[in-house]
Amino acid sequence: QQQVKQSPQSLIVQKGGISIINCAYENTAFDYFPWYQQFPGKGPALLIAIRPDVSEKKEGRFTISFNKSAKQFSLHIMDSQPGDSATYFCAARAGGSYIPTFGRGTSLIVHP
Amino acid sequence: DVKVTQSSRYLVKRTGEKVFLECVQDMDHENMFWYRQDPGLGLRLIYFSYDVKMKEKGDIPEGYSVSREKKERFSLILESASTNQTSMYLCASSRGTTYNSPLHFGNGTRLTVT
Numbered sequence: 001q002q003q004v005k006q007s008p009q010s011l012i013v014q015k016g017g018i019s020i021i022n023c024a025y026e027n028t029a030f031d032y033f034p035w036y037q038q039f040p041g042k043g044p045a046l047l048i049a050i051r052p053d054v055s056e057k058k059e060g061r062f063t064i065s066f067n068k069s070a071k072q073f074s075l076h077i078m079d080s081q082p083g084d085s086a087t088y089f090c091a092a093r094a095g096g097s098y099i100p101t102f103g104r105g106t107s108l109i110v111h112p
Numbered sequence: 113d114v115k116v117t118q119s120s121r122y123l124v125k126r127t128g129e130k131v132f133l134e135c136v137q138d139m140d141h142e143n144m145f146w147y148r149q150d151p152g153l154g155l156r157l158i159y160f161s162y163d164v165k166m167k168e169k170g171d172i173p174e175g176y177s178v179s180r181e182k183k184e185r186f187s188l189i190l191e192s193a194s195t196n197q198t199s200m201y202l203c204a205s206s207r208g209t210t211y212n213s214p215l216h217f218g219n220g221t222r223l224t225v226t
Contacts, residue, residue: 032212042220
């Protein structure tokens, strides 16, 4: 079964809009939640990450919101740009483990 | 900057062939991983290694084996390639078990088995 459920599978947004990708998990041992960004022809790369002791983390136009009680976290991309078009993966990792569990990915297309 | 290099960008092999996918990292990372990426299925872990000569099965190890004779190199082996192993293969590395150690991925090898 999927330990990290990611939605939507694909997302189309107009330039300047807000892109929102959601993830949910069941394993309460997860304590580190990174997001990876993958451009076509490239491997995924770490975009931003959050620990469960904070509810929000912002880096530029990218924000992670974290709801520990609901076991959900989401990525918000403000003022989305065509250059943000990529596949985004959420992930979760349990303390002491070096293996993240990935969501299935969201293909984001930002139209100019 | 960490660099993970996969030896082939594209590979075409025939059913039944033995296939080697090579990966080298240059940052002295302890951990190395092999994933396959398929549309709609995301990143699925095949094998990982936390030290030289050490390996652990991931979620989908069937039909694959790995070799790690040197710290910087991690090889994925398809003993007898089959068409259902046509996929994008991604290698990654990370440093130990420190809290904020991200995975660093190579750019992938797209394998086609005919």
